[in-house]
Amino acid sequence: MTVSGLSSLKVLERKSTSDRISDELRQMIIEGTLMPGEQLGEARIAEQLGVSRAPVREALQQLVQQKLLVAARNKGVTVVTFSASDIWEIYDARCAIESHAAARIVEGGPGARARAADAMRMVLDKLRAAVKRGDPRQISAADLDFHMTLVAAAGNSRLVDAYSILSAQTLTCINRLELALPSGEEVIDDHELLVNAVASGDRDATVKAINDHLSVAASHLNAPSARGAGNAAPRA
Numbered sequence: 706m707t708v709s710g711l712s713s714l715k716v717l718e719r720k721s722t723s724d725r726i727s728d729e730l731r732q733m734i735i736e737g738t739l740m741p742g743e744q745l746g747e748a749r750i751a752e753q754l755g756v757s758r759a760p761v762r763e764a765l766q767q768l769v770q771q772k773l774l775v776a777a778r779n780k781g782v783t784v785v786t787f788s789a790s791d792i793w794e795i796y797d798a799r800c801a802i803e804s805h806a807a808a809r810i811v812e813g814g815p816g817a818r819a820r821a822a823d824a825m826r827m828v829l830d831k832l833r834a835a836v837k838r839g840d841p842r843q844i845s846a847a848d849l850d851f852h853m854t855l856v857a858a859a860g861n862s863r864l865v866d867a868y869s870i871l872s873a874q875t876l877t878c879i880n881r882l883e884l885a886l887p888s889g890e891e892v893i894d895d896h897e898l899l900v901n902a903v904a905s906g907d908r909d910a911t912v913k914a915i916n917d918h919l920s921v922a923a924s925h926l927n928a929p930s931a932r933g934a935g936n937a938a939p940r941a
Contacts, residue, residue: 722756723763730764734773734784735876736842741786745774771870773877787878789927795874796923802868803852803919804912806859811908821858822904828854829896836889844892845879848941851896855903875941878926 730750733739747765751758765782768774774782787795810821828851835843849872856868895918902911922941 723760723767726750726754726756726760726764727767730768731771731773731873734768735873735880737880739784741784741881743784744780745782745784747781771873773873785877787874787881791874792878792927793923795871795878796919796926799852799868799871799875800916800919802856802864802871803915806856806861806864807903807911807915808908809859809861810855810903811906811911815906817858818904818906821855822900824854824858825851825896825900825903829893829900832896833893836892839889842880844889845876845941848892848896849876851899852941855899879941882926 730739730745739745745765747758747761750765751761754761765774765776769776769782773785775785776782810817828847832844832847832851835847853865853868853872857865899911899914899918902914905911
């Protein structure tokens with residue numbers, strides 16, 4: 706049985722609404738507007754936005770799947786609280802995806818490596834500008850954009866989809882902590898090392914650079930001092 710044009714439009718519109726709600730809630734979680742453990746009521750959100758409960762329900766389910774919300778039986782959904790083990794898992798998964806993407810880029814030959822390195826350098830310029838402005842959240846966003854550029858250069862859309870979820874989790878973790886981490890110069894130097902490793906075509910050196918970078922970043926994020934005050938640049 707064929708679906709009428711009008712019915713198809715309704716399906717698309719409903720999906721678009723749930724995606725918009727999901728995007729807005731995701732950003733609120735990342736920025737800390739919605740706090741860890743805070744309960745989100747489907748009916749309340751629907752009333753506030755002036756929409757039916759169906760797209761709100763879909764949006765909340767999306768965020769549960771992305772592990773930014775937690776669903777509990779008879780308790781609805783709450784904003785995730787990341788533990789130390791959660792942070793290690795996030796960075797371990799990022800390491801696996803980035804290492805695989807980098808290996809694919811290196812195997813792609815000189816042209817693939819040059820294109821990837823050029824794209825990463827363009828984002829590195831944005832990271833430099835963010836460091837110069839001194840806004841920790843802009844630095845974190847530009848930092849994750851750099852790593853996403855590396856993953857995207859491998860040409861595998863499913864890796865990108867998986868990595869985008871980890872990026873949101875990473876930003877949420879970073880923004881919840883007042884970080885006392887490496888200086889802006891160290892952040893730039895670390896990322897220049899990654900660009901040069903990709904451009905070199907040395908697979909082992911590239912994978913090692915990624916592993917070292919993300920291992921140190923996870924260690925900083927889990928360090929007790931990360932919960933103290935500080936204005937240095939967060940390393941993502």
